Amino acid sequence: MALVAIAATDGMLHFELALACEVFAHDPSGLADPWYDVAICGPGPVRVGRFLVAPDxxxxxxxxxxxxxVPSVEDVDADVPPDLLDAVRAAHRAGARMVSLCTGAFVLAAAGVLDGLRATTHWAHTEALTARYPQVRVDPDVLYVDNGTVLASAGKAAAIDLCLHLIRRDHGSTVANAVARRLVVPPHRAGGQAQYVTTPVPARDEHPLATLFPWALARLDRPLTVEDLARQANMSSRNLARHFRSATGTTPLLWLSTQRIRRAQELLEQTDDSIDAVAEAAGMGTAATLRRHFHRTVGVPPDAYRRTFRATGPAVG
Structure with missing residues (x-):
């Protein structure tokens, strides 16, 4: 039974620590045998967020x-406890697979584990990680990085993605998908996908664009333009752009592109439609256009995305 040891010291945040316990401590209906043995390891009772945790x-x-x-740390500017650094270095020398979640990358970097390797962390802290540890090749645009025996994720949801990726490596896609279903999260997002905030749709009925968003989402297969959106919203293109920026943080065209990629992802996951048919249904026109935009946004081509999602055998690498 493989031992997953979760480091816990004062100043860590509870979310990533708790999700690591949730993901690795529960066998998904006996699909994998043996499952993991999970232990929280620390110097004694520690303050994790607002909670007091008693390590195993x-x-x-x-x-x-x-x-x-190594879960996330609350203060990336604080010195890493020497006993944690020593323990992380000892584990690395012993051949353990080393994993950081969110700002836990600062701990691995301080221990020298990330020297010369690609790594990532929450987008808000990638510049600080780059400046403090120039020997680490920080990639600010990905959900997670897999160097084989050293892995690092961005924050929150990306940490779940990396944990599921580890299960997929160890036990295959069927088991990873079962865990994802139990957690009610998407079964797979490739690590190369960009760290971006999901484009919101305002929930308030009184918002000037409240009726425009569902109207556009129902017509993604059509060649919508900014002028079409402005006409439907009964406002000028300039006014539309201002409201879009306020509501979504992006432009109308970029919002449309994001929604079309998401529609393509759904179709690739849920149907056997050809890439040409998916492109047409998502409003991308041709398979070539879909492949170009999909690869640029998601990080993998649509064919590979579908194969990964549909894979049922053990993952390779």
């Missing part, structure tokens, strides 16, 4: 683990 074992157990997970 000391930090020295990290060196005996198969996988070590």
């Amino acid at each position: 074992d000391g930090l020295d157990r990290l060196a005996r683990a198969d996988t070590v997970i």
Whole structure:
């Protein structure tokens, strides 16, 4: 039974620590045998966010683990506790698979584990990680990075993505998808996908664009233009752009492009339609156009995205 050791010290945040426990501590209906043995390891009772956590074992157990997970730290400017650094280095020397979630990358970087490797963290802290640890090749635009035995994720939802990626590597897509269903999260987002905020649709009925969004979403297969959107919203293109920026943080054209990529993802996941048919239904026109925009936004071509999502055998690498 593989041991997953989750490091816990004062100043860590509870979300990533709790999600690591939730993902790895629960066997999905006996689909994988053996499952993981999970231990929270720390120097004693520690303050994690607003909670007091009693570890299962000391930090020295990290060196005996198969996988070590370092959750996010609250203050990236604070010094990493020396005992945590020593334990992380010992685990790395012993051959453990090292994983950082969100700002846990600062711990791995301080320990030298990320030297010369690609890594990522929450987008709000990528510049700080780059400046403090120039020997780390920080990629600010991805959900997670897999270097084989050293992995790092961006924040929150991306941490779940990386945990599911680990299960997919260890037990295959069927088991990873079962865990995702239990957690009620998407079963797979490739690590190369961009860190971007999902484009919101205002919920308030009185918002000037409240009726425009569902109207546009129902017509993604049509060649909509900014002028079409402005006409439907009964406002000028300039006024439309201003309201779009306020509501979504982006432009009408970029919003349309994002929604079309999301529609294409749904069709690739849920249907056997050809790439040409998916392109037409998502309003991309041709398969070539879909492939270009999909690869640029998601990080993988639509064919590979579908194969990964539909895969049922053990993952490779």
